[in-house]
Amino acid sequence: xxxxxxxxxxxxxxxxxxNVFAALFFGSVVVGVLVLAWLLIEVFxxxxxxxxxxxxxxxxxxxxxxAGILAPIAGTFWVIILTALMTVPVGIATAVYLEEFAPxxxxxxxxxxxxxxxxxxxxxxxxxLGLAIFVQYLFDGQRSLLAGALTLSLLVMPIVIIAxxxxxxxxxxxxxxxxxxMGATRWQVVKMVVLPQAIPSMMSGIILAMSRxxxxxxxxxxxxxxxxxxxxxxxxxxxxxxxxxxxxxxVSQPQDDFRHIAAAAIVILLIMLLTMNAAxxxxxxxxxxxxxx
Amino acid sequence: xxxxxxVMGASINLSTPEHQxxxxxxxxxxxxxxxxEAQLARHRSRRNLEQATVLWVLRAAALISILTTIGIVAVLxxxxxxxxxxxxxxxxxxxxxxxxxxxxxxxxxxxxxxxFLTGTKWAPLFKPYRDLGQSFGVIPLLTGTFLxxxxxxxxxxxxxxxxxxYLSEYAPESVRxxxxxxxxxxxxxxxxxxxxxALLTVGPALRFIIGDDNLGxxxxxxxxxxxxxxxMPMVTTLSEDAMIxxxxxxxxxxxxLGATRFxxxxxxVVPAALSGIVSSFILAVSRAVGETMIVYLAAGGRPNLTFNxxxxxxxxTAFIVNVALGDTxxxxxxxxxxxxxxxxxxxxxxxxxxxxRLVVQRFRQKYE
Numbered sequence: 001x002x003x004x005x006x007x008x009x010x011x012x013x014x015x016x017x018x019n020v021f022a023a024l025f026f027g028s029v030v031v032g033v034l035v036l037a038w039l040l041i042e043v044f045x046x047x048x049x050x051x052x053x054x055x056x057x058x059x060x061x062x063x064x065x066x067a068g069i070l071a072p073i074a075g076t077f078w079v080i081i082l083t084a085l086m087t088v089p090v091g092i093a094t095a096v097y098l099e100e101f102a103p104x105x106x107x108x109x110x111x112x113x114x115x116x117x118x119x120x121x122x123x124x125x126x127x128x129l130g131l132a133i134f135v136q137y138l139f140d141g142q143r144s145l146l147a148g149a150l151t152l153s154l155l156v157m158p159i160v161i162i163a164x165x166x167x168x169x170x171x172x173x174x175x176x177x178x179x180x181x182m183g184a185t186r187w188q189v190v191k192m193v194v195l196p197q198a199i200p201s202m203m204s205g206i207i208l209a210m211s212r213x214x215x216x217x218x219x220x221x222x223x224x225x226x227x228x229x230x231x232x233x234x235x236x237x238x239x240x241x242x243x244x245x246x247x248x249x250x251v252s253q254p255q256d257d258f259r260h261i262a263a264a265a266i267v268i269l270l271i272m273l274l275t276m277n278a279a280x281x282x283x284x285x286x287x288x289x290x291x292x293x
Numbered sequence: 294x295x296x297x298x299x300v301m302g303a304s305i306n307l308s309t310p311e312h313q314x315x316x317x318x319x320x321x322x323x324x325x326x327x328x329x330e331a332q333l334a335r336h337r338s339r340r341n342l343e344q345a346t347v348l349w350v351l352r353a354a355a356l357i358s359i360l361t362t363i364g365i366v367a368v369l370x371x372x373x374x375x376x377x378x379x380x381x382x383x384x385x386x387x388x389x390x391x392x393x394x395x396x397x398x399x400x401x402x403x404x405x406x407x408x409f410l411t412g413t414k415w416a417p418l419f420k421p422y423r424d425l426g427q428s429f430g431v432i433p434l435l436t437g438t439f440l441x442x443x444x445x446x447x448x449x450x451x452x453x454x455x456x457x458x459y460l461s462e463y464a465p466e467s468v469r470x471x472x473x474x475x476x477x478x479x480x481x482x483x484x485x486x487x488x489x490x491a492l493l494t495v496g497p498a499l500r501f502i503i504g505d506d507n508l509g510x511x512x513x514x515x516x517x518x519x520x521x522x523x524x525m526p527m528v529t530t531l532s533e534d535a536m537i538x539x540x541x542x543x544x545x546x547x548x549x550l551g552a553t554r555f556x557x558x559x560x561x562v563v564p565a566a567l568s569g570i571v572s573s574f575i576l577a578v579s580r581a582v583g584e585t586m587i588v589y590l591a592a593g594g595r596p597n598l599t600f601n602x603x604x605x606x607x608x609x610t611a612f613i614v615n616v617a618l619g620d621t622x623x624x625x626x627x628x629x630x631x632x633x634x635x636x637x638x639x640x641x642x643x644x645x646x647x648x649x650r651l652v653v654q655r656f657r658q659k660y661e
Contacts, residue, residue, distance in 0.1 A: 018553035022463055025558075028455030029472055032529075035522050036479050042494045043486070093354030101351055115358050120576070120646040121639065122583025124610045125365060127617065128635045132368040136623055154361050161358065187344040215483025218585035218610065222617040222631075244485040244586075251489050251590055259493055266486050273481065 043270070046263030055264055059230040060246065064257035067250075069265050074232040075145070075240035076214060076272070082149035082236060083156065083213050088206055090153075091160030095202075098161075099168040100190050119158035126155040127222030135223060139237075143224050146236040151223050152216060156209045163205025167198040200287035204280035211276040215269065217244035243269045369639055372632030377404055379626040381427045393427070404429045409633065415596035415607075417616075417630045429630070431637060433596040437513070437606030438638075441592050442581040444517025444602050445524060449577050452521070453528025454563075454570060460529070461536035462558045473530075480526040488590030491519035496591060503603075511593035511605035520587050524577040531576065535569020536562050568656035572649045579645035583638065585610035609638045 058068025094115075102108040130151030135143055171194050179189045220242055226249050233240045243265055250262035380401050382393040393399035412430015456476065460469050496515040500508045508514070539562050547557045563570065593605025594615055607615075613631045 014553050014556070018555040021555045021558075022459075025455045025459035025463060028452040029459050029476070031452055032456060032476055032479060032522065032525055033472070036475065036482075039482070039486070039490050039494070042490065046493075090354045090357055093351050094358060097348075097351035097355045101348055102355070111355055111359060114362050117643065117646060118358060118361060120579065120583075120642060121365065122585070122610065122642055124583070124585045124613050125369070125635050125639050128613065128632055129361075129365050129368050131617065132372060132632070133364055141623065157358060157361065185340055185344045187347045188340070211481070215481075215485070217483065217485040218589075218614060221585075221614050225618055244483060247485050247489065248586070248590070251485075251492060262489060266489060269483060269486070273483070277481065 040270075043263050043266050046260055047267045050260045051264040051267055055261070056268075060228060060241075064255065064261050067261055069243065069246055069268060071229040071232060072241045072243045072246040072265070073268070075229070076242045078145050078233055078236070078240060079149050079152060079220075079242055080210055080214055082145065083153045084206070084210055086149065087153040087157055087160050087209070091157055091206070091209075092164050092202065094157075094161045095164030095168055096190055096195075099165055100186060100194065115158050115161055119162065122218075123155055123216055124218040124222060126151055127219035129154065130219060130223040142237070143227075143239055144237045145233055145240045148220050148223050148240065148242075149236070151219050152213045155216065155219055156213045159209040159212060160206055163209060164198070164202045167201040167205060168194060170201060171197045200283055204284040204287075207276050207280040207283070211273045211280075214242075214272060214276070215244060217248060220245060221248065243272075365639065369632055369636040372629050373636045376626065376629035376633040377406060377409075379403065379629065381429075381626060413598055415612075417627055427626075431609075431634065433598040434607060434609045434612055434634060435637075436598055436600065437592070437596065438582055438588075438608040438610070440513045440600060440602060440606055441517045441520060441588055441608055442578050444514060445520035445581040446574070446578045448518055448521025449525045449528045449581075450574055453525045453573070453577070454532055456525070456529045457532035457536060457570075458558050458563070461533045462554055462562060476526045476529055479522060480524075482523075484523070484584060484586040485590075487519050487523050488586040491515045491587050491591035495519050508603050509593075509605055511591060512603055513592055513606045514602040516587050516592035517602060519591065520581050520584060523584070523587070524580050527577045527580060528573045531573030532566070532570045535566035535573070538569075539565040568653050571656075572652040575645055575649035575652065579642045579649065582645065583610065583642045585614055589614045609634050613638075 054066075055068045056073070057070055058066060059071050060069075061067040098108065098112060102111070130147060134147035134150050135141065139147055175193050175197065176189050179193045184192070224240065224242075224245065226245060227239055227241060229239060229241045231238075247262050247265045247269070250258045250265065253259075380403055382395050382399045382401055385399055395401045409429050409431055411432065412428060413432045414428040414430045415433045416428040460472065464472065492510075492515070495518060496508075496510060496512065499512070499515055499518075543561050543565060544557050547561045552560070588608040589611040592608055592611060594607055594611065595605065596607045596612070597604055599606065613634055616627060616631045619627075
């Protein structure tokens with residue numbers, strides 16, 4: 001009898017513990033989701049009343065109610081286009097080389113290891129690289145759009161390479177074999193079989209990498225510094241600002257009103273990111289449906 | 294060889310438009326099998342040339358990532374060498390901070406590597422206070438960095454592993470499919486937004502809870518908590534990957550013995566996936582160490598040697614940004630400091646990333 005009761009208590013305890021921890025584990029997910037909701041609500045509530053047409057079409061100002069984000073929006077578009085122009089061809093070419101051409105030897109393994117290490121280098125270190133090589137050495141102390149874009153393109157390069165490699169790896173080997181069996185060279189296989197198959201999924205990886213570049217602050221801060229810009233850049237050699245930099249300078253202001261325009265700028269930044277992510281998801285979904293077919 | 298030519302010639306003739314593929318269906322004209330040796334040779338050599346050119350272009354592209362690494366190391370090391378060659382007036386031991394005069398209360402000397410690594414006072418005071426005693430002991434920046442990262446580590450470890458266990462052991466597939474992308478959103482939010490959140494939302498909320506007297510505008514705690522949320526998805530995703538790859542049969546064996554889900558999770562799955570979990574944690578903390586905007590905006594801007602998370606501290610990354618924003622002239626020792634701190638940051642994160650990878654390789658449990 002005693003043993004039976006003991007067993008029952010033990011069992012009740014174990015079941016209770018199971019339920020408590022089930023709640024705790026679920027709780028940690030809930031905390032993550034709630035904090036996300038808190039952050040988003042906070043930003044949107046703070047921006048209410050400040051996000052209007054005037055805000056989108058004005059330059060920055062000392063007076064929060066007259067300030068706008070025309071210059072940083074233009075700067076962000078400039079930087080992202082320049083970055084994409086430089087990163088995408090080089091990133092895809094590297095991925096193609098590693099997946100389709102590179103011999104399996106120590107050098108290739110080193111290149112691959114190097115790429116994953118680069119992905120783990122803190123972004124501010126890329127800023128230092130850009131400051132020393134591009135700003136000081138290449139452009140003789142001139143802080144320009146091009147220097148910022150070059151820095152960012154080195155930063156997102158590993159992400160683009162890794163995403164492209166995954167896309168290439170997802171192309172079934174049988175497709176390649178079929179082309180090789182017809183006497184195609186490696187390059188013909190890549191050009192006519194692998195790339196057409198892999199490009200949709202590459203595109204979605206590249207868009208995600210670019211959305212990362214849009215939100216990057218530290219490297220641009222180091223390369224470009226905070227400047228008060230009241231013009232839309234017209235050449236890659238102009239000085240510039242981007243949305244995250246504008247947000248930093250407003251968040252650092254003590255007056256309460258700047259907090260609201262910072263929130264309004266964050267809303268615009270989040271909308272841009274959301275659009276890009278939605279595009280990436282859309283492309284991937286469309287591609288998957290075709291692949292199933 | 295002859296047969297190979299024949300086959301290739303035929304396939305090319307069929308596929309090139311000027312040979313009118315209609316012929317093949319059109320009737321008894323078996324022209325498509327005619328082998329034009331000269332044309333074939335031209336075609337092949339052009340094809341091979343194209344392939345060789347492309348190969349060189351691709352190799353050049355792959356070289357860029359190697360050059361990036363070389364560039365990073367070369368820049369950081371060369372500028373750090375510049376730093377250790379500069380001569381500065383260093384206040385003698387125990388002197389109060391005031392104007393540094395060589396021979397009176399300080400000495401002109403180079404900053405030694407050892408002094409840099411073990412010194413407990415970081416005061417690279419900038420113009421116009423140049424003649425004040427400068428001190429280049431990096432320890433306060435290191436402790437500042439790791440204090441914030443430790444808070445972030447605790448938060449992300451607790452929440453991240455809890456969430457990973459829930460997703461891999463408890464959640465039905467439908468819930469998993471909704472929750473995973475939502476958590477991924479946390480990882481996609483720009484760090485400057487987290488900086489805003491830490492400084493203007495979480496900071497005030499914490500002050501409301503524990504009192505204005507105990508917590509200032511800037512603190513390692515608010516920065517660390519928010520950073521923990523930021524790196525949580527990384528711990529969750531990587532740990533969950535490790536847990537999912539634990540074979541079904543191990544779980545079934547435990548369930549067959551009457552184990553509860555909690556017992557299966559903690560006594561079977563977590564131990565079996567431990568290498569992946571530890572690795573995810575190391576990688577996430579390395580991310581926290583290298584993160585800039587949260588610590589720059591919310592942790593504070595003054596070097597502070599403390600282990601109390603309620604105080605304001607300056608992290609290495611925050612220092613770099615701070616100086617870079619000051620428009621420091623190229624070639625001054627202040628300019629070099631950001632590179633020497635950057636080099637230290639680079640080495641710390643590199644070591645952590647390598648450790649994170651080694652843990653998985655060394656201690657991975659192999660089944661069958």
